[in-house]
Amino acid sequence: xxxxxxxxxxxxxxxxxxxxxxxxxxxxxxxxxxxxxxxxxxxxxxxxxxxxxxxxxxxxxxxxxxxxxx
Amino acid sequence: xxxxxxxxxxxxxxxxxxxxxxxxxxxxxxxxxxxxxxxxxxxxxxxxxxxxxxxxxxxxxxxxxxxxxxxxxxxxxxxxxxxxxxxxxxxxxxxxxxxxxxxxxxxxxxxxxxxxxxxxxxxxxxxxxxxxx
Numbered sequence: 001x002x003x004x005x006x007x008x009x010x011x012x013x014x015x016x017x018x019x020x021x022x023x024x025x026x027x028x029x030x031x032x033x034x035x036x037x038x039x040x041x042x043x044x045x046x047x048x049x050x051x052x053x054x055x056x057x058x059x060x061x062x063x064x065x066x067x068x069x070x
Numbered sequence: 071x072x073x074x075x076x077x078x079x080x081x082x083x084x085x086x087x088x089x090x091x092x093x094x095x096x097x098x099x100x101x102x103x104x105x106x107x108x109x110x111x112x113x114x115x116x117x118x119x120x121x122x123x124x125x126x127x128x129x130x131x132x133x134x135x136x137x138x139x140x141x142x143x144x145x146x147x148x149x150x151x152x153x154x155x156x157x158x159x160x161x162x163x164x165x166x167x168x169x170x171x172x173x174x175x176x177x178x179x180x181x182x183x184x185x186x187x188x189x190x191x192x193x194x195x196x197x198x199x200x201x202x203x
Contacts, residue, residue, distance in 0.1 A: 002168040006158060010175060013154055016147035023143070037140040043199045045135060050124050053201070057120050060197050061113055067176050068190060069109040070100060 088194060096187035100180075112194060120201040 024036040037045070047053045091108070098104040155172050162169030170178075180186040 003170065006169055007175075009154055010170070010172075013147070013151040016150060017144075020143045020147055024140075034136050034140050036143050037136045039144075040199060041136055042141060042144050043196075045141065047200050053120060053124065056200050057116070057197075060116070060193075060200065064109050064112060064193050064197075066173060067193070068095060068098075068100065068186075069105045 088191070092187045092191040092194070095190040096183040112197070116194075116197040116201055119198070123201050 020036055021039050024034065024038040024041075027035040047056055091112075095105075095108040095112075098108050158169040158171045162171060162174075166174060176189065180189070
């Protein structure tokens with residue numbers, strides 16, 4: 001029972017990310033500007049400085065190592 | 071015309087190599103030297119790309135950045151996923167089966183090689199999206 005609820009929460013979290021991207025594409029171009037940024041804009045903003053880029057690289061490496069190597 | 075054709079050819083070749091590499095990664099079981107190697111090679115490739123990005127930095131963006139408020143839905147969604155990971159991680163100390171974390175779900179999913187290859191491709195695409203400029 002608990003497992004099903006947790007799986008549902010994970011599905012909702014994944015759907016939230018997908019909805020962000022879809023709503024970013026559906027709400028533009030609008031005369032008042034976009035309501036939600038696209039994932040590409042988010043990544044661009046997140047890697048705007050060298051230190052942020054290094055931090056993102058470390059997080060990206062950790063994710064890959066954790067999921068695929070260990 | 072010739073330049074466009076060449077660019078399309080290079081792009082197709084890169085996509086084919088990446089697809090082959092993801093297929094290779096899907097065959098590497100975790101906790102083995104093969105898995106360590108395929109992951110480390112991707113680290114190296116993206117490290118070169120990131121270093122190139124840092125050195126070549128950085129033309130000012132041609133398009134103005136979107137307003138800060140447009141990032142809020144993303145921050146909320148990513149924050150919720152991180153919170154769920156933390157809650158399931160700590161709550162699952164006594165019963166991991168009842169509280170699956172992202173990595174325990176991926177362990178289940180990665181029994182299917184196609185899913186593992188697709189996840190590896192997604193991971194590479196995320197790195198490519200972050201570091202290419």
